[in-house]
């Protein structure tokens with residue numbers, strides 16, 4: 195029988211849930227994948243700033259309510275509205291339609307709808323309002339910079355990793371403008387370059403336009419040119435990692451310019467600069483093109499291809515998030531085989547409480563605390579409030595269960611261990627991955 199002193203350091207089973215919830219709630223977050231930007235990248239609205247209609251910082255109630263997840267959902271709720279007719283409306287008219295159809299005429303029970311409800315409540319606004327008018331007035335009184343400070347504080351997020359798409363003309367132009375973009379250390383950059391691997395025929399002519407001599411076959415000279423392209427953008431952006439999304443049909447090894455660029459230019463460039471590479475696999479772009487950003491679908495990925503890449507480059511830190519629920523177990527097993535592979539987050543269509551719980555429980559049982567449970571994938575600043583509130587609740591529930599199993603097996607679950615694990619899973623593992 196363990197002595198009373200030892201027992202005293204363990205948290206009593208009936209107090210575990212409270213202790214875990216407190217530790218998970220208090221642990222700061224480094225959000226590993228978002229589409230968020232600070233005001234320095236321009237913003238379409240806000241007190242005290244010159245509105246930039248093409249600004250990259252999206253915030254406020256109209257952006258929240260017209261999140262592409264909710265566009266897909268309102269087109270189901272109101273099939274009489276065609277996608278074309280929806281997109282012909284102004285942003286505020288789109289938001290008014292979504293608010294009426296999904297939040298007034300129906301119960302906002304979907305995860306994306308509940309997210310808006312959580313967000314408004316956390317900002318002290320009433321999600322039961324029948325109109326958005328009052329919320330719009332509140333947001334119009336905020337400054338973008340003040341809203342960033344407020345939301346990061348409320349969400350308990352201290353670092354928000356951006357997605358910086360070097361093939362997006364709007365964003366490219368901002369980085370290349372005289373003096374570049376003022377940097378906010380809370381928003382580290384990520385160099386994103388999907389077309390280099392998934393659409394070389396489209397990427398090559400643009401690279402040539404930018405002064406990089408590449409050809410359709412991605413021959414040796416092209417590889418050198420892509421290395422130079424990547425080196426220049428890594429120098430300009432100072433990213434914390436490089437990233438790309440890949441379709442479910444991606445195979446490696448396989449012939450073709452995309453994989454040649456991946457293996458002979460991208461991975462070597464990441465290695466040269468000591469950067470991890472993130473692969474986000476399983477998205478089928480434009481399954482319904484009429485839905486535009488809301489029109490992407492899902493496919494089951496060939497996890498053996500990811501494993502082969504990890505095997506070929508054992509020194510390269512590879513982070514992976516897969517879109518299909520069916521792939522989550524194989525991803526966790528692959529991570530057991532390759533210590534350079536780190537699963538991260540419950541991406542997009544598995545970012546729902548039921549699938550976060552299933553995935554996180556499985557990952558803890560197969561990997562221990564050696565993965566990154568979540569990223570928000572937020573596109574609108576205030577989404578951090580709900581995405582992290584909802585995910586912390588699921589993580590706390592799963593951790594509590596696992597600690598109860600451990601305690602039943604005789605292991606003392608101490609407050610220090612709970613705090614260590616919560617901090618590691620919400621920030622520490624990310625910092626270790628990115629700051630090596």
Ligand code: HDL
Nearest residue numbers: 229357439474487542571573
């Ligand atoms: O490719 C990606 O990074 C995806 O997250 C897409 O941006 C997608 O539109 C999205 O926002 N999913 O949540």
Ligand code: ZN
Nearest residue numbers: 227228229571
């Ligand atoms: Zn994303």
